[in-house]
Amino acid sequence: MGERIGIEVSQAIAEAAMLADVDVVAAYPITPQTHIVEHLAELVADGDLDAEYIPVESEHSAMSACLGAAATGARTFTATAGQGLELMHEVLYVASAMQLPVIMAVANRALSSPLNVWGDQSDLMSVRDTGWIQIVAANGQEALDNVICAFAIGEDRRVLLPVMVHVDGFFLTHVIEPVIMPDREEVRAFLPPNDYPLPLDPERPVSMGAFAPPILYPETKKAQDVKLWASREVILEHWERFGKAFGRHYGPVQSYRTEGARTLLVTMGSISETASAAVDKMRDAGKDVGLVQLRLWRPFPFAELRSAVREADLLVVVDRAISFGGPGGPMCSEIRAALFHEEKRPRVTGFVAGLGGRDVTVAGFEAMVARGTEIAETGIEAEYETYGVRE
Amino acid sequence: MSRNEGDITWKDIEIGAIVTEPGNTAEYRTGDWRSQAPTYGFDKCIKCGLCQMFCPEGCIEQNAEGYFVANMFWCKGCGICARECPTGVIMMVEESE
Numbered sequence: 252m253g254e255r256i257g258i259e260v261s262q263a264i265a266e267a268a269m270l271a272d273v274d275v276v277a278a279y280p281i282t283p284q285t286h287i288v289e290h291l292a293e294l295v296a297d298g299d300l301d302a303e304y305i306p307v308e309s310e311h312s313a314m315s316a317c318l319g320a321a322a323t324g325a326r327t328f329t330a331t332a333g334q335g336l337e338l339m340h341e342v343l344y345v346a347s348a349m350q351l352p353v354i355m356a357v358a359n360r361a362l363s364s365p366l367n368v369w370g371d372q373s374d375l376m377s378v379r380d381t382g383w384i385q386i387v388a389a390n391g392q393e394a395l396d397n398v399i400c401a402f403a404i405g406e407d408r409r410v411l412l413p414v415m416v417h418v419d420g421f422f423l424t425h426v427i428e429p430v431i432m433p434d435r436e437e438v439r440a441f442l443p444p445n446d447y448p449l450p451l452d453p454e455r456p457v458s459m460g461a462f463a464p465p466i467l468y469p470e471t472k473k474a475q476d477v478k479l480w481a482s483r484e485v486i487l488e489h490w491e492r493f494g495k496a497f498g499r500h501y502g503p504v505q506s507y508r509t510e511g512a513r514t515l516l517v518t519m520g521s522i523s524e525t526a527s528a529a530v531d532k533m534r535d536a537g538k539d540v541g542l543v544q545l546r547l548w549r550p551f552p553f554a555e556l557r558s559a560v561r562e563a564d565l566l567v568v569v570d571r572a573i574s575f576g577g578p579g580g581p582m583c584s585e586i587r588a589a590l591f592h593e594e595k596r597p598r599v600t601g602f603v604a605g606l607g608g609r610d611v612t613v614a615g616f617e618a619m620v621a622r623g624t625e626i627a628e629t630g631i632e633a634e635y636e637t638y639g640v641r642e
Numbered sequence: 643m644s645r646n647e648g649d650i651t652w653k654d655i656e657i658g659a660i661v662t663e664p665g666n667t668a669e670y671r672t673g674d675w676r677s678q679a680p681t682y683g684f685d686k687c688i689k690c691g692l693c694q695m696f697c698p699e700g701c702i703e704q705n706a707e708g709y710f711v712a713n714m715f716w717c718k719g720c721g722i723c724a725r726e727c728p729t730g731v732i733m734m735v736e737e738s739e
Contacts, residue, residue, distance in 0.1 A: 348658065348659065349658040349659070349660070350657050350658030350660075351658065411657055411658070448657060449656070449657055449658070449660050449662065456664045457660050457661060457662050457664075458660065458661035458664070459658065459660050459661075460659075461659065461660075461661045463659060464647075466647045466648055467647055467650060469652075470650060470651060470652040470654075470655055471652075471655050471659045473652035474652040474653070474655035474659070477652070
């Protein structure tokens, strides 16, 4: 049985990769992800984890080395954040298109400039179209559990796709939380060995990443998109299996106190925990407010989201990222699009908040609910508003 | 590729678009990139083989009479063979549709 311990979330993520018995780690340290790869280096150096640890000169190289490792059929893990994820960017597309199940923890961080190492989800949104499965954790336990699930999901022969597990930088990575740490045997029972079907093998030569002219490229992209959509059912299956094995249940969308709620906050990542405290407070004050937390960002959980907000009149969507000169928060615009064809649509108000590590507090959520209500009632035309920025 | 690329559907794409048939680049017709084709006046040809050595496509073969001739399935019409030929045997001419 697992043990309840206090541990920094970064270290818990590294230990999850150890429990998954990864074969190769290729990583470059960057704040706020550094503790993850530092701890993995320790685990390898101390002999607790029998893996190749490849120190590389950049994140571009880290992901490239991971591709090579995964192509041999090795269980492969890396981690990065913010600028590091940006430097990896082109290789991310290669990982998903070549269907190499690299598992990566991303410590969400704001993007330069100005230089800012703190947590927001600008980096997460910048890679949403790279074809990776993206799971967003709200706390340390979710992060740890989903790193383990990510191996099961990504390496499943019906999926064979890379998976990012997102954890908000500092808000999660540098916080010591109580988590239930599974033991090796439990994880081994849950996680079958990686069995990549077409590894690099001199006995059975293959060419990976070959070129495709216009007569073939669209077919490859359709095949890739269908694969990512098809992963949805497999993700649910592994989450269910995980729930049965470990007693902790995950779904693509998590509802909190939504019974009879006319107004719903919608969040993703660590601010969901603060938002739940705000919901408690507003419920105590007699307001019918609930919370919907997105956990699966790609593939986007259309059905679960529509079902979760069906009874609401107003959504207050809080994004920790901005699409400059566009529809505002990326999550808000995708939610609006997802609801456009519904017969009964809630009013969707969008707020951009908490950029660059600015705290979003309980009072902040209360204020955004109040402002969202005002926008809905008065019919103010606003694609989105920024919250908490000094005028 | 055992069949025409234009017949391959998205359902036929291998995992990760991996190519499982070694050496099938030879089935890729690069000849249709060509706008000019080499023509030969073999009476001046000294059979030196420089054209074959310079051909970036590696598509020039020596025929039974010992002359060097580009294979039009792969020849992209770059004209390097004509440029390098020391006796001016090769002339590049526009290909008609």
